[in-house]
Amino acid sequence: MAIMNENYSNLKESYLFSQIAAKVATYEKEHPDKKIIRMGIGDVTLPLAKVVVNAMKKAVEEMGVRETFRGYGPEQGYDFLHEALVKYYTKIGVHLETSEIFISDGAKSDCGNITDIFSDLNTILVPDPVYPVYVDTNIMRGRKIVYIQGTPENNFLPMPDNNIVADVIYLCSPNNPTGAAYTKEQLEEWVAYALKNDSVILYDAAYEAFITNPDIPRSIYVVEDAKKCAIELCSLSKTAGFTGTRCGYTVVPHALKRKSGNGTLMELNKMWLRRQTTKFNGVPYIIQRGAEAVFSEEGIKECGEILEFYRENARIMMATLDKKGIKYFGGIYSPYIWLQCPNGMSSWEFFDYLLETLAIVGTPGAGFGTMGEKYLRLTAFGSREGTIEAMQRIDKSL
Numbered sequence: 001m002a003i004m005n006e007n008y009s010n011l012k013e014s015y016l017f018s019q020i021a022a023k024v025a026t027y028e029k030e031h032p033d034k035k036i037i038r039m040g041i042g043d044v045t046l047p048l049a050k051v052v053v054n055a056m057k058k059a060v061e062e063m064g065v066r067e068t069f070r071g072y073g074p075e076q077g078y079d080f081l082h083e084a085l086v087k088y089y090t091k092i093g094v095h096l097e098t099s100e101i102f103i104s105d106g107a108k109s110d111c112g113n114i115t116d117i118f119s120d121l122n123t124i125l126v127p128d129p130v131y132p133v134y135v136d137t138n139i140m141r142g143r144k145i146v147y148i149q150g151t152p153e154n155n156f157l158p159m160p161d162n163n164i165v166a167d168v169i170y171l172c173s174p175n176n177p178t179g180a181a182y183t184k185e186q187l188e189e190w191v192a193y194a195l196k197n198d199s200v201i202l203y204d205a206a207y208e209a210f211i212t213n214p215d216i217p218r219s220i221y222v223v224e225d226a227k228k229c230a231i232e233l234c235s236l237s238k239t240a241g242f243t244g245t246r247c248g249y250t251v252v253p254h255a256l257k258r259k260s261g262n263g264t265l266m267e268l269n270k271m272w273l274r275r276q277t278t279k280f281n282g283v284p285y286i287i288q289r290g291a292e293a294v295f296s297e298e299g300i301k302e303c304g305e306i307l308e309f310y311r312e313n314a315r316i317m318m319a320t321l322d323k324k325g326i327k328y329f330g331g332i333y334s335p336y337i338w339l340q341c342p343n344g345m346s347s348w349e350f351f352d353y354l355l356e357t358l359a360i361v362g363t364p365g366a367g368f369g370t371m372g373e374k375y376l377r378l379t380a381f382g383s384r385e386g387t388i389e390a391m392q393r394i395d396k397s398l
Protein backbone atom coordinates (compact mmCIF):
# COMPACT_ATOMS: atom_id res chain seq x y z
CA MET A 1 0.00 0.00 0.00
CA ALA A 2 1.34 3.39 -0.91
CA ILE A 3 1.73 5.56 2.17
CA MET A 4 1.14 9.18 1.41
CA ASN A 5 3.01 12.24 2.66
CA GLU A 6 0.47 13.20 5.28
CA ASN A 7 2.14 16.56 5.84
CA TYR A 8 0.11 17.72 2.84
CA SER A 9 -3.01 17.56 5.00
CA ASN A 10 -1.47 20.32 7.16
CA LEU A 11 -1.47 22.74 4.23
CA LYS A 12 -4.20 25.25 3.49
CA GLU A 13 -6.73 24.03 0.93
CA SER A 14 -5.07 25.88 -1.96
CA TYR A 15 -2.06 28.05 -2.77
CA LEU A 16 -2.76 31.74 -2.02
CA PHE A 17 -2.62 32.97 -5.61
CA SER A 18 -4.75 30.08 -6.90
CA GLN A 19 -7.37 30.93 -4.27
CA ILE A 20 -7.42 34.57 -5.39
CA ALA A 21 -7.52 33.62 -9.08
CA ALA A 22 -10.61 31.46 -8.37
CA LYS A 23 -12.36 34.34 -6.57
CA VAL A 24 -11.58 36.75 -9.40
CA ALA A 25 -12.78 34.25 -12.03
CA THR A 26 -16.13 33.94 -10.20
CA TYR A 27 -16.46 37.73 -10.00
CA GLU A 28 -15.60 38.07 -13.70
CA LYS A 29 -18.23 35.52 -14.68
CA GLU A 30 -20.88 37.28 -12.62
CA HIS A 31 -19.92 40.78 -13.82
CA PRO A 32 -18.85 40.48 -17.46
CA ASP A 33 -19.39 44.22 -17.94
CA LYS A 34 -16.85 45.28 -15.27
CA LYS A 35 -13.30 46.27 -16.24
CA ILE A 36 -11.17 44.46 -13.69
CA ILE A 37 -7.78 45.98 -12.81
CA ARG A 38 -5.35 43.32 -11.61
CA MET A 39 -2.89 44.38 -8.94
CA GLY A 40 -2.79 41.03 -7.15
CA ILE A 41 -0.14 38.53 -8.18
CA GLY A 42 3.21 40.13 -8.98
CA ASP A 43 3.11 39.34 -12.66
CA VAL A 44 4.79 41.64 -15.15
CA THR A 45 2.89 43.16 -18.09
CA LEU A 46 5.55 44.70 -20.35
CA PRO A 47 7.10 42.49 -23.05
CA LEU A 48 10.65 41.15 -22.96
CA ALA A 49 13.47 43.52 -23.93
CA LYS A 50 14.29 43.46 -27.68
CA VAL A 51 17.88 42.38 -27.02
CA VAL A 52 16.55 39.34 -25.11
CA VAL A 53 14.09 38.39 -27.85
CA ASN A 54 16.81 38.69 -30.49
CA ALA A 55 19.18 36.50 -28.49
CA MET A 56 16.49 33.84 -28.15
CA LYS A 57 15.65 34.01 -31.87
CA LYS A 58 19.31 33.49 -32.71
CA ALA A 59 19.43 30.52 -30.34
CA VAL A 60 16.33 29.01 -31.99
CA GLU A 61 18.10 29.26 -35.36
CA GLU A 62 21.17 27.53 -33.90
CA MET A 63 18.99 24.69 -32.66
CA GLY A 64 17.77 24.12 -36.21
CA VAL A 65 21.25 23.60 -37.68
CA ARG A 66 23.22 20.38 -37.23
CA GLU A 67 26.53 22.16 -36.45
CA THR A 68 25.12 24.37 -33.73
CA PHE A 69 22.34 22.14 -32.39
CA ARG A 70 22.60 21.28 -28.68
CA GLY A 71 21.12 18.40 -26.74
CA TYR A 72 21.34 18.05 -22.95
CA GLY A 73 23.16 20.97 -21.41
CA PRO A 74 24.97 21.12 -18.07
CA GLU A 75 22.34 20.72 -15.34
CA GLN A 76 23.74 23.70 -13.43
CA GLY A 77 23.62 25.95 -16.50
CA TYR A 78 25.93 27.03 -19.32
CA ASP A 79 29.17 28.79 -18.52
CA PHE A 80 28.30 31.75 -20.78
CA LEU A 81 25.46 32.58 -18.35
CA HIS A 82 27.58 31.92 -15.25
CA GLU A 83 30.18 34.30 -16.64
CA ALA A 84 27.57 36.98 -17.37
CA LEU A 85 26.34 36.65 -13.78
CA VAL A 86 29.83 36.78 -12.29
CA LYS A 87 30.28 40.13 -14.10
CA TYR A 88 26.88 41.36 -12.91
CA TYR A 89 27.79 40.56 -9.30
CA THR A 90 31.23 42.19 -9.68
CA LYS A 91 29.47 45.49 -10.41
CA ILE A 92 27.85 45.39 -6.97
CA GLY A 93 31.10 44.46 -5.27
CA VAL A 94 30.61 40.70 -4.95
CA HIS A 95 33.12 38.21 -6.32
CA LEU A 96 31.76 34.76 -7.19
CA GLU A 97 33.21 31.69 -8.88
CA THR A 98 31.24 30.46 -11.89
CA SER A 99 30.87 27.09 -10.10
CA GLU A 100 29.02 28.81 -7.24
CA ILE A 101 26.11 29.78 -9.53
CA PHE A 102 23.35 27.34 -10.49
CA ILE A 103 20.87 28.28 -13.21
CA SER A 104 17.28 27.18 -12.67
CA ASP A 105 13.77 27.77 -13.92
CA GLY A 106 13.10 30.32 -11.19
CA ALA A 107 13.41 31.23 -7.54
CA LYS A 108 10.09 29.64 -6.55
CA SER A 109 11.23 26.17 -7.67
CA ASP A 110 14.65 26.59 -6.08
CA CYS A 111 13.06 27.77 -2.82
CA GLY A 112 11.18 24.49 -2.68
CA ASN A 113 13.93 22.27 -4.07
CA ILE A 114 16.69 23.58 -1.79
CA THR A 115 14.79 22.03 1.14
CA ASP A 116 16.11 18.65 -0.18
CA ILE A 117 19.62 19.29 1.14
CA PHE A 118 18.46 20.03 4.71
CA SER A 119 17.33 17.49 7.26
CA ASP A 120 13.69 17.50 8.32
CA LEU A 121 14.94 17.86 11.91
CA ASN A 122 15.81 21.51 11.29
CA THR A 123 13.84 24.33 12.88
CA ILE A 124 12.92 26.88 10.25
CA LEU A 125 12.75 30.59 11.03
CA VAL A 126 10.37 32.59 8.93
CA PRO A 127 9.46 36.28 9.17
CA ASP A 128 5.72 36.92 9.25
CA PRO A 129 4.35 38.25 6.84
CA VAL A 130 6.09 36.04 4.30
CA TYR A 131 6.04 34.70 0.73
CA PRO A 132 3.90 31.57 1.27
CA VAL A 133 6.30 29.27 -0.60
CA TYR A 134 8.81 29.29 2.30
CA VAL A 135 6.16 28.09 4.71
CA ASP A 136 4.28 25.64 2.49
CA THR A 137 7.40 23.84 1.22
CA ASN A 138 8.53 23.23 4.80
CA ILE A 139 5.08 22.12 5.95
CA MET A 140 5.27 19.58 3.12
CA ARG A 141 8.37 18.18 4.86
CA GLY A 142 6.79 18.24 8.31
CA ARG A 143 9.36 20.66 9.69
CA LYS A 144 9.04 22.82 12.77
CA ILE A 145 8.54 26.45 11.79
CA VAL A 146 9.01 29.40 14.12
CA TYR A 147 8.03 32.94 13.25
CA ILE A 148 9.42 36.38 13.94
CA GLN A 149 7.08 39.27 13.58
CA GLY A 150 7.24 42.05 11.04
CA THR A 151 5.35 45.01 12.46
CA PRO A 152 4.88 48.68 11.58
CA GLU A 153 7.20 49.43 14.55
CA ASN A 154 10.11 47.54 12.98
CA ASN A 155 9.11 48.73 9.48
CA PHE A 156 8.34 45.09 8.63
CA LEU A 157 12.05 44.31 8.90
CA PRO A 158 12.27 41.89 11.84
CA MET A 159 15.70 41.43 13.37
CA PRO A 160 17.24 38.34 15.02
CA ASP A 161 15.95 37.40 18.44
CA ASN A 162 18.60 35.73 20.56
CA ASN A 163 15.91 33.81 22.45
CA ILE A 164 15.04 31.93 19.29
CA VAL A 165 17.43 29.35 17.93
CA ALA A 166 16.79 28.36 14.34
CA ASP A 167 18.72 26.25 11.88
CA VAL A 168 17.46 27.57 8.57
CA ILE A 169 16.43 31.21 8.19
CA TYR A 170 14.45 32.69 5.31
CA LEU A 171 15.03 36.35 4.49
CA CYS A 172 13.63 38.25 1.52
CA SER A 173 14.87 41.74 0.67
CA PRO A 174 13.38 43.80 -0.89
CA ASN A 175 10.61 41.96 0.80
CA ASN A 176 7.68 40.16 -0.69
CA PRO A 177 5.03 41.14 0.41
CA THR A 178 5.93 44.32 2.33
CA GLY A 179 8.44 45.93 -0.06
CA ALA A 180 10.75 46.74 2.87
CA ALA A 181 14.51 46.40 2.27
CA TYR A 182 17.23 45.61 4.83
CA THR A 183 20.23 47.92 5.24
CA LYS A 184 23.76 46.51 5.24
CA GLU A 185 23.98 46.96 9.03
CA GLN A 186 20.80 44.95 9.52
CA LEU A 187 22.07 42.16 7.27
CA GLU A 188 25.34 42.17 9.23
CA GLU A 189 23.30 41.38 12.35
CA TRP A 190 21.57 38.51 10.60
CA VAL A 191 24.87 37.10 9.35
CA ALA A 192 26.38 37.35 12.85
CA TYR A 193 23.34 35.55 14.29
CA ALA A 194 23.53 32.79 11.66
CA LEU A 195 27.27 32.29 12.20
CA LYS A 196 26.79 32.15 15.98
CA ASN A 197 24.10 29.47 15.67
CA ASP A 198 25.66 27.60 12.73
CA SER A 199 22.43 28.27 10.84
CA VAL A 200 22.01 28.78 7.12
CA ILE A 201 20.24 31.83 5.68
CA LEU A 202 18.20 31.34 2.52
CA TYR A 203 18.29 34.84 1.09
CA ASP A 204 15.66 35.60 -1.55
CA ALA A 205 16.89 38.50 -3.68
CA ALA A 206 14.25 38.20 -6.41
CA TYR A 207 13.47 41.93 -6.24
CA GLU A 208 17.07 43.20 -6.03
CA ALA A 209 16.85 44.99 -9.39
CA PHE A 210 14.35 47.45 -7.90
CA ILE A 211 17.00 48.87 -5.56
CA THR A 212 18.30 52.21 -6.77
CA ASN A 213 20.15 53.29 -3.62
CA PRO A 214 23.77 52.04 -3.63
CA ASP A 215 23.70 51.89 0.19
CA ILE A 216 20.98 49.22 0.21
CA PRO A 217 22.46 45.76 -0.47
CA ARG A 218 21.40 43.97 -3.65
CA SER A 219 23.07 40.80 -2.45
CA ILE A 220 23.69 39.39 1.03
CA TYR A 221 27.28 38.71 -0.01
CA VAL A 222 28.22 42.37 0.39
CA VAL A 223 28.30 41.42 4.07
CA GLU A 224 31.61 39.96 5.19
CA ASP A 225 31.46 36.23 5.91
CA ALA A 226 27.96 35.89 4.43
CA LYS A 227 29.40 33.25 2.11
CA LYS A 228 29.95 31.09 5.20
CA CYS A 229 26.26 31.10 6.10
CA ALA A 230 24.04 32.11 3.18
CA ILE A 231 22.55 30.77 -0.01
CA GLU A 232 21.17 33.45 -2.32
CA LEU A 233 18.19 32.81 -4.59
CA CYS A 234 17.37 35.12 -7.44
CA SER A 235 15.21 35.28 -10.50
CA LEU A 236 14.86 37.05 -13.81
CA SER A 237 11.09 37.15 -13.41
CA LYS A 238 10.93 40.69 -12.11
CA THR A 239 14.40 41.87 -13.24
CA ALA A 240 13.68 41.16 -16.89
CA GLY A 241 10.02 40.13 -17.20
CA PHE A 242 10.72 36.37 -17.23
CA THR A 243 7.61 35.31 -15.25
CA GLY A 244 6.47 33.26 -18.24
CA THR A 245 9.90 32.63 -19.77
CA ARG A 246 11.29 31.07 -16.56
CA CYS A 247 14.89 31.51 -15.50
CA GLY A 248 16.54 32.10 -12.15
CA TYR A 249 19.75 31.33 -10.31
CA THR A 250 20.90 30.19 -6.92
CA VAL A 251 24.30 30.95 -5.43
CA VAL A 252 25.80 28.33 -3.14
CA PRO A 253 29.27 29.51 -2.09
CA HIS A 254 32.13 27.02 -1.73
CA ALA A 255 32.77 28.48 1.73
CA LEU A 256 29.40 27.21 2.95
CA LYS A 257 30.03 23.99 4.90
CA ARG A 258 28.32 22.30 7.81
CA LYS A 259 29.26 19.27 9.93
CA SER A 260 27.23 16.07 9.56
CA GLY A 261 26.17 14.01 12.59
CA ASN A 262 29.37 11.92 12.36
CA GLY A 263 31.57 15.01 12.14
CA THR A 264 32.35 15.01 8.40
CA LEU A 265 32.29 18.37 6.72
CA MET A 266 29.54 18.63 4.12
CA GLU A 267 29.92 21.20 1.33
CA LEU A 268 26.51 22.59 0.46
CA ASN A 269 27.68 23.49 -3.05
CA LYS A 270 28.55 19.84 -3.72
CA MET A 271 25.25 18.66 -2.25
CA TRP A 272 23.24 21.07 -4.38
CA LEU A 273 25.20 20.08 -7.50
CA ARG A 274 24.47 16.42 -6.68
CA ARG A 275 20.79 17.23 -6.16
CA GLN A 276 20.48 19.21 -9.40
CA THR A 277 22.38 16.75 -11.57
CA THR A 278 20.13 13.97 -10.27
CA LYS A 279 16.73 15.64 -10.37
CA PHE A 280 17.02 18.42 -12.98
CA ASN A 281 18.02 18.57 -16.63
CA GLY A 282 18.76 22.25 -16.79
CA VAL A 283 17.10 25.31 -18.31
CA PRO A 284 16.65 25.27 -22.11
CA TYR A 285 19.59 26.64 -24.12
CA ILE A 286 17.30 29.18 -25.84
CA ILE A 287 16.16 30.63 -22.51
CA GLN A 288 19.72 30.78 -21.15
CA ARG A 289 20.82 32.76 -24.23
CA GLY A 290 17.94 35.17 -23.52
CA ALA A 291 19.05 35.40 -19.90
CA GLU A 292 22.65 36.06 -20.94
CA ALA A 293 21.38 39.03 -22.99
CA VAL A 294 19.67 40.47 -19.89
CA PHE A 295 23.10 41.01 -18.33
CA SER A 296 24.70 42.53 -21.44
CA GLU A 297 25.21 46.29 -21.45
CA GLU A 298 22.24 46.76 -23.77
CA GLY A 299 20.13 44.33 -21.74
CA ILE A 300 20.80 46.14 -18.47
CA LYS A 301 19.82 49.41 -20.17
CA GLU A 302 16.62 48.07 -21.77
CA CYS A 303 15.53 46.15 -18.67
CA GLY A 304 16.40 49.23 -16.61
CA GLU A 305 13.90 51.25 -18.62
CA ILE A 306 11.23 48.64 -18.03
CA LEU A 307 11.94 48.67 -14.28
CA GLU A 308 11.71 52.46 -14.33
CA PHE A 309 8.25 52.20 -15.89
CA TYR A 310 7.09 50.05 -12.95
CA ARG A 311 8.77 52.40 -10.46
CA GLU A 312 6.76 55.26 -11.95
CA ASN A 313 3.57 53.20 -11.46
CA ALA A 314 4.57 52.77 -7.81
CA ARG A 315 5.08 56.53 -7.48
CA ILE A 316 1.61 57.17 -8.93
CA MET A 317 0.13 54.72 -6.42
CA MET A 318 2.01 56.22 -3.49
CA ALA A 319 0.86 59.74 -4.43
CA THR A 320 -2.79 58.64 -4.23
CA LEU A 321 -2.27 56.82 -0.93
CA ASP A 322 -0.50 59.89 0.49
CA LYS A 323 -3.38 62.07 -0.64
CA LYS A 324 -5.90 59.75 1.03
CA GLY A 325 -3.84 59.51 4.20
CA ILE A 326 -3.55 55.73 3.87
CA LYS A 327 -0.44 54.38 5.59
CA TYR A 328 1.78 52.10 3.53
CA PHE A 329 5.21 50.47 3.34
CA GLY A 330 7.37 49.55 0.34
CA GLY A 331 6.98 51.00 -3.14
CA ILE A 332 10.45 52.58 -3.16
CA TYR A 333 12.83 49.67 -3.71
CA SER A 334 10.03 47.34 -4.65
CA PRO A 335 7.09 46.84 -7.00
CA TYR A 336 4.93 46.09 -3.95
CA ILE A 337 2.96 48.50 -1.83
CA TRP A 338 1.84 47.14 1.51
CA LEU A 339 -1.00 49.26 2.76
CA GLN A 340 -2.99 49.40 5.93
CA CYS A 341 -6.64 48.53 5.28
CA PRO A 342 -8.79 51.62 5.80
CA ASN A 343 -11.62 51.88 8.35
CA GLY A 344 -10.33 48.97 10.42
CA MET A 345 -11.25 46.42 7.73
CA SER A 346 -9.62 42.98 7.85
CA SER A 347 -7.47 42.13 4.87
CA TRP A 348 -10.02 39.77 3.27
CA GLU A 349 -12.80 42.32 3.90
CA PHE A 350 -10.77 44.97 2.13
CA PHE A 351 -9.91 42.53 -0.66
CA ASP A 352 -13.65 41.85 -1.17
CA TYR A 353 -14.46 45.56 -0.99
CA LEU A 354 -11.87 46.41 -3.64
CA LEU A 355 -13.02 43.60 -5.91
CA GLU A 356 -16.75 44.00 -5.53
CA THR A 357 -16.99 47.79 -5.31
CA LEU A 358 -14.04 48.99 -7.40
CA ALA A 359 -13.20 45.91 -9.53
CA ILE A 360 -9.58 46.08 -8.34
CA VAL A 361 -7.70 42.91 -7.42
CA GLY A 362 -5.18 43.10 -4.57
CA THR A 363 -3.63 40.41 -2.39
CA PRO A 364 -4.95 40.18 1.18
CA GLY A 365 -2.16 40.54 3.72
CA ALA A 366 -3.54 37.65 5.78
CA GLY A 367 -2.52 35.34 2.94
CA PHE A 368 1.10 36.10 3.89
CA GLY A 369 0.69 35.38 7.60
CA THR A 370 -1.05 36.54 10.75
CA MET A 371 0.92 39.80 10.81
CA GLY A 372 -0.66 40.70 7.47
CA GLU A 373 -4.17 40.63 8.89
CA LYS A 374 -4.90 44.37 8.60
CA TYR A 375 -2.92 44.85 5.37
CA LEU A 376 -3.30 44.41 1.64
CA ARG A 377 -0.64 44.26 -1.08
CA LEU A 378 -0.91 46.04 -4.43
CA THR A 379 1.58 45.61 -7.25
CA ALA A 380 3.03 48.24 -9.57
CA PHE A 381 3.40 45.75 -12.43
CA GLY A 382 0.25 46.88 -14.25
CA SER A 383 -0.16 49.04 -17.31
CA ARG A 384 0.06 52.80 -16.89
CA GLU A 385 -3.63 53.30 -17.80
CA GLY A 386 -4.70 50.53 -15.43
CA THR A 387 -2.62 51.93 -12.57
CA ILE A 388 -3.95 55.46 -13.06
CA GLU A 389 -7.53 54.25 -13.35
CA ALA A 390 -7.25 52.08 -10.23
CA MET A 391 -5.93 55.07 -8.28
CA GLN A 392 -8.77 57.25 -9.58
CA ARG A 393 -11.28 54.65 -8.41
CA ILE A 394 -9.60 54.53 -4.99
CA ASP A 395 -9.41 58.32 -4.80
CA LYS A 396 -13.14 58.68 -5.47
CA SER A 397 -14.45 55.94 -3.23
CA LEU A 398 -12.21 55.57 -0.20
Ligand code: MLT
Binds near residue numbers: 040041042043
Ligand atom coordinates in the same frame (compact mmCIF):
# COMPACT_ATOMS: atom_id res chain seq x y z
C1 MLT B 1 3.85 37.28 -5.89
O1 MLT B 1 2.88 37.85 -6.38
O2 MLT B 1 4.05 37.21 -4.68
C2 MLT B 1 4.82 36.66 -6.82
O3 MLT B 1 4.51 36.91 -8.14
C3 MLT B 1 4.88 35.23 -6.61
C4 MLT B 1 6.06 34.63 -7.24
O4 MLT B 1 7.01 35.31 -7.64
O5 MLT B 1 6.05 33.42 -7.31
